[in-house]
Amino acid sequence: MIAQRVDLANLTIEDLGLFASPDRAVRLTTIHNSKGREYGAVALINLREGRFPHFRAEDMDAERRLFYVAVTRAERILMYIAEPDRWGNAPSRFLGQAGAGLV
Template identity: 35%
Template sequence: ENIEELVTAARGFDYYQSELEIPMDELTAFLTHAALEAGEGQAAEWDDCVQMMTMHSSKGLEFPLVFIVGMEEGLFPSQRSLEEEGKLEEERRLCYVGITRAREQLVLSCAEHRRLYGQDLYPSPSRFISEIPDNLINEVRGKHASSFKVSTPLYKTSSYATADAVNGIYVGQLVSHKKFGEGMVTNLEGSGSHARVQVNFKHEGSKWLVMAYANLSPA
């Protein structure tokens, strides 16, 4: 997995020699960029800057503004915590630690589409977000984001689904159903006449449908 993530990072690296302060070849530029991204040069607590750290290393610290990224099923909580007994509660406590580092403002972010280990993934928002009271959440979305609330639990057997299509339907696609209205495809299973699709409908919630009888159309 580490090698696959290295390949993904290398593919996403933009090399512009004209922007470099010191001329260097593409490989050296990538390794230099990776070293900077590693965040090994941690600033002092009182410095006026953005500090990047793990939740474990944030224990005992407080900041006016805290960002927690990757709040997605399969990342946080991790896939391992969903499979091993007791691990989920451990990560829930860790999430509490991260949340309580913020004195004034907290920003939790999750991706609707992520490329990880060389795959296009469509993760669900972390269940930890849905456990926060709605009156404490001010949801902000990008211009082209879908219309689904991040507080809606979308847990599925496989927390990350690949972009493989079944009968022309793929995970992450916005579809329309005659009875249930618009929704987003969150999971697929089976093939042929046994194919099933899970759709999180905007007003009706998550439902499993038999593909042959669902009569779904692109929204």
């Protein structure tokens, strides 16, 4: 950016997109859109009861299959965040008592 004489002091978020490297950028996607793809590292957030599985889900087997898709997309590193929230929702039942046991 310096070589291209970019005004770094006045750079906006939109401007940064012009310099992003698609091969090295962080990709945000949904679990549904990740089917059939693999990533070097995957971070799953919000793995709490009520969110995953969703509190309105009627087909728990479908939710479990979706969880399987999510945890099998990582080639090397899988991180998940499942802390209890302010309403006391526990981590997702799919993680089990001691977590996913994938360490």
